[in-house]
Amino acid sequence: MPRVSQDHLDARRRQILDGSRSCFARFGYEGATVRRLEEATGLSRGAIFHHFKDKESLFLALAEDDATRMADVVAEQGLVQVMRNLLDASSETSPALGADWLGTRLEVSRRLRTDQEFRERWAQRSEQLTAATRARLLWQKQAGNLRDDVDVDVLTAYLELVLEGLLSHLAMGLPAQHLRPVLDLVEESVRRHRTR
Amino acid sequence: MPRVSQDHLDARRRQILDGSRSCFARFGYEGATVRRLEEATGLSRGAIFHHFKDKESLFLALAEDDATRMADVVAEQGLVQVMRNLLDASSETSPALGADWLGTRLEVSRRLRTDQEFRERWAQRSEQLTAATRARLLWQKQAGNLRDDVDVDVLTAYLELVLEGLLSHLAMGLPAQHLRPVLDLVEESVRRHRTR
Numbered sequence: 001m002p003r004v005s006q007d008h009l010d011a012r013r014r015q016i017l018d019g020s021r022s023c024f025a026r027f028g029y030e031g032a033t034v035r036r037l038e039e040a041t042g043l044s045r046g047a048i049f050h051h052f053k054d055k056e057s058l059f060l061a062l063a064e065d066d067a068t069r070m071a072d073v074v075a076e077q078g079l080v081q082v083m084r085n086l087l088d089a090s091s092e093t094s095p096a097l098g099a100d101w102l103g104t105r106l107e108v109s110r111r112l113r114t115d116q117e118f119r120e121r122w123a124q125r126s127e128q129l130t131a132a133t134r135a136r137l138l139w140q141k142q143a144g145n146l147r148d149d150v151d152v153d154v155l156t157a158y159l160e161l162v163l164e165g166l167l168s169h170l171a172m173g174l175p176a177q178h179l180r181p182v183l184d185l186v187e188e189s190v191r192r193h194r195t196r
Numbered sequence: 197m198p199r200v201s202q203d204h205l206d207a208r209r210r211q212i213l214d215g216s217r218s219c220f221a222r223f224g225y226e227g228a229t230v231r232r233l234e235e236a237t238g239l240s241r242g243a244i245f246h247h248f249k250d251k252e253s254l255f256l257a258l259a260e261d262d263a264t265r266m267a268d269v270v271a272e273q274g275l276v277q278v279m280r281n282l283l284d285a286s287s288e289t290s291p292a293l294g295a296d297w298l299g300t301r302l303e304v305s306r307r308l309r310t311d312q313e314f315r316e317r318w319a320q321r322s323e324q325l326t327a328a329t330r331a332r333l334l335w336q337k338q339a340g341n342l343r344d345d346v347d348v349d350v351l352t353a354y355l356e357l358v359l360e361g362l363l364s365h366l367a368m369g370l371p372a373q374h375l376r377p378v379l380d381l382v383e384e385s386v387r388r389h390r391t392r
Contacts, residue, residue, distance in 0.1 A: 028306065099309060100309075103306045103309055104306075106302050106305045106306045107306050109302045109364065109367065109368050110224065110299045110300075110302045110303050110367070110368075112368040112369060112370070113295060113296075113299055113367070113368055113369030114369075119368075119369070150377075150381055151377070153374075154374075154377045154378055154381060155381075157374055157375060157378050158378045158381055158382070161358060161361040161362065161365065161375065161378055162357060162358060162361055163361070164360075164361035164362075164364045164365050165357040165358055165359070165360035165361030165362075165364065166357060166360075166361075167364070168305070168360045168361065168363070168364040169357065169360050171305065171306070171309070172305050172306075172308040172309055172315075173308060173309030173310075173315070174308070178349075178350075178353055179353060179357065181346075181347070181350045182350055182353050182354045182357055185346055185350060185351075185354055185385070186354070189381070189385040193389060
């Protein structure tokens with residue numbers, strides 16, 4: 001019996017994720033058929049669905065990748081920096097977080113309302129981003145950089161709401177470079193205010 | 197030849213809009229077939245498409261209705277009040293601006309990226325809201341209520357970005373009542389700051 005190493009399994013999983021991300025971005029969630037996923041990953045459906053239960057699980061794994069990557073940036077630089085990176089990526093048609101990929105989020109978002117199981121699985125993926133944002137804000141508060149007249153939970157929800165707006169805006173392919181000073185304003189509005 | 201009064205035409209147009217709004221909200225944009233639009237409006241396809249060129253035009257007329265209604269509120273009370281009204285409507289499952297109707301916006305938003313003509317028609321509908329928001333902010337600035345260290349265009353784009361986030365959030369059917377203090381923060385962040 002051949003022994004399949006963990007490294008090999010991880011590499012295979014990565015190959016599936018990378019290929020299917022491009023495939024979803026290009027054809028949309030519905031348009032990414034199993035046949036197209038096979039072509040994009042260079043693997044058979046058997047191999048793909050050995051690693052992921054179904055197309056939805058594959059998509060949610062990609063969403064989780066995004067959340068993990070964003071949470072890493074949040075921990076170091078905050079959620080506003082995540083938004084700046086999204087602005088940069090959108091103008092570069094980045095395959096990782098470009099408008100085409102973000103468009104698939106919109107495609108599935110209507111389903112979030114009608115499919116409770118899907119909503120719960122999706123929510124699990126975004127929890128880590130909320131936790132990272134909240135932790136960063138608490139840390140900033142202790143360092144005396146945060147405004148102290150508004151609860152940290154409100155500030156967290158505020159930043160996440162702006163992120164939702166930005167994701168939606170970019171996914172629709174609307175012009176976005178004018179949003180750069182808007183993000184400066186958002187960042188400043190959670191900071192401690194000195195007298196102007 | 198029967199003379200059809202303008203009042204009659206207007207009433208018929210209103211009947212079509214109201215019925216089709218419920219239909220889109222219930223079945224989604226794609227799911228709102230011509231047959232279902234007939235049932236929801238109580239009119240034949242001939243009558244419906246006498247008033248509106250096609251389903252897309254009907255949908256865009258509804259989006260324009262929303263924009264007009266929002267622009268009216270903006271002129272009197274500002275864009276943050278529009279957002280508060282959206283929060284209220286979402287908890288009441290309002291047929292006019294409830295989550296089901298907002299969900300159709302998400303459904304078509306992916307198309308905005310790929311269909312340039314649709315994007316231009318959509319943009320025309322939202323221009324009046326931008327214009328109303330900008331006018332309101334300029335008026336507030338002259339009254340001395342607005343912060344003067346950030347350009348009015350940036351503040352307009354900021355409020356619209358938060359609105360996009362809220363529309364997306366509500367359309368996904370996510371819990372939203374915790375966003376009320378967030379909207380207070382948004383309102384306060386465009387105001388002139390006195391020393392805290």
